[in-house]
Amino acid sequence: MDWGALHTILGGVNKHSTSIGKIWLTVLFIFRIMILVVAAEKVWGDEQDDFVCNTLQPGCKNVCYDHFFPISHIRLWALQLIFVSTPALLVAMHVAYWRHEKKRQVRKGDQKCDFKDIEEIKKQRFHIEGSLWWTYTSSIFFRLIFEAVFMYAFYFMYDGFRMPRLMKCNAWPCPNTVDCFVSRPTEKTVFTIFMIAVSSICILLNVAELCYLLTKFFLRRSKKAGNSKKQPNHENKEETKQNEMNELISDSCQNTVIGFSS
């Protein structure tokens, strides 16, 4: 179970996302997870080995390292990425529940043969309407909350986003005050700022997606209010036609963009 597995899980969600959601997912995987794995983990790899204190007192280095780095940046980023990715699973669960309901209806024979095959139900792409809209919007809201909370946690824990070269430590058993030197502080500062910048871009994408969904919702409501006076049967015919089209078309959009397996 590693980042590749998360990639597989979220790939399925991608199919039901908006375009902004797909861009967000790309940014998440390429500019955050990939940078974390191929670059940042190596920068922080020797963080305790090369954390040096100007003392011969045994235990002083351990205690000072623990005092200044309660949770390593790498672990915080890993937690942030997992928390930020998981609201998308709410959407996946909702879609799975709908699919299950449709299969149940087909087996019972309630639904007329709009779906010729159970297989095609699996490939159907659901539009973000009705209760799915609420689930999707809540997932984006939670993503925003988690991003903001983690950015604040970073800021609070490390007094800003800069890694100092020198830390003065006087925790027991260190004698008086001891100078401790951090490993690769400039490189760490650069990567911290980079990850913060990409987090901010992700927050902006989420805000944009939220605005887009709200706008779509209000436009749809105003259209319905206008149409409801005309043909009451019109909507049912539209829905049936939509279902038939969805049945015939399996969405290969995400395969082109990201190459997620369907």
Next chain:
Amino acid sequence: MDWGTLQDVLGGVNKHSTSIGKIWLTVLFIFRIMILVVAAERVWGDEQQDFVCNTLQPGCKNVCYDHFFPISHIRLWALQLIFVSTPALLVAMHVAYTRHEKKRRFRNGEKIDIQELKNEKFHIRGPLWWTYTSSIFFRIVFEAVFMYVFYYMYDGYQMPRLVKCSAWPCPNTVDCFVSRPTEKTTFTIFMLAVSGICMMLNLAELCYLVIKICMKESRKTT
């Protein structure tokens, strides 16, 4: 999530590239990413452990290492490769959007074959031409920026054997010795040369696309 995943992502884009674009992608994966992973990462693997300073002063080595190597070559190359690869995703998104539009037209009643739509190779014309050309332009800009950053940060492309450090807490001036300087210089020059080749391929592709469009325009007018 590693370089293999990037290869999967960019593999899809390859279908819609020109021949020069396909060569560029091959050079990128074989001569840059693969070299980085199988060779360069090991050369730089012990860069801080084997960076030795002629002093017993605790902390001096850390500070001197940080002063002379603000960002390691390996990380700069990883960032360069990621930034240089991502403009291709603009093309992938444009193709996905075009496909989506065609499906929408199918739903509205126009006759299009679904299977063919999935496998269709879009020719680089119209708005796709602009997207493709912008992606090449951004690639060239990113390559140039990173090559300049390397030059500026390390005062050239040669790794010195000895660096003289006088940052606090080092007493006076201290001699510090870099690990594997010759091997690092060799790989730096190699990666620079391949970057240069990639830039030339991108320029050639840009010229090819511009000439193609000019010729098409002149055929239309005659």
